[in-house]
Amino acid sequence: MIGLEHFLTVGALLFALGLAIALSKRNAIGVLMGVEIMLNAVNITLLAFSRFSSGELSRPIAGQTFVVFVITVAAAEAAVALALAVSVYRNRQTIDVDKLNLLKS
């Protein structure tokens, strides 16, 4: 018997893994991968609520609609972030987030 809790658990674990990746990777592209995994975890959670929600006021289609918007924004974010990474690499020959400290006095 697979219920809502199972999907929420997977979503929570995947989100925590994505957060650990985003906070611990030294490479900016690695950080971006963590962010993408976190967005995917949130999408699993949204669709699980959409599938299992009950009650008169529940509108299951709202969950799916929101996932469409999350995927759209994730695509835009990935395009801009990767362009930034390539642009920074051209100027500094590195995209290690530890070494990008020009604004540090």
Place this chain on the structure above:
Amino acid sequence: MDGAGPAIAFWALSFLTLISAGGVMAVRNLFHAVLFLIVTFIGVAGFFLLLSAEFIAMAQVIIYVGAIAVLVLFAVLLTPRAGRDNGETRWAAPGILLAIALAVVLLFAVNDTNWTTIDEDPGLVVADLGRALLSTWVLPFEIASVLLTAALVGAIMLVRSPEEEAEDALA
């Protein structure tokens, strides 16, 4: 979701997704991390299918596996000296501790809440999604398209080489 089929699918997808996400965490070569990331995206698409969101699962495969993974691969290949032997930052240990703490809090909340759920499928089809997008949520839908256009123009502007910008300035 009763029966052996959904249960087997759920556990297989859970192992696939979480282990490949752990692979993204563990490997130091960024190219291998992208390959693990693709497996994670496919596993998440499987979850979407299991939650009977067929259109979203297809969009996940097309957008994440098809577009975003290729984009990340391009970025890795365009930054050749940065892609290998990536360690962790100095802030890795506090970050991982924070992630573990968040996981504990979220799992406690998930298991402690008394969810009222239904088990039968709400029976949503793609037509419902399209109708909702173009009636109730038509304004966010249009804003999303403007955002996509702006993001793509911005990405092209950011990665233009200095020579091209000089040529445009002369013309």
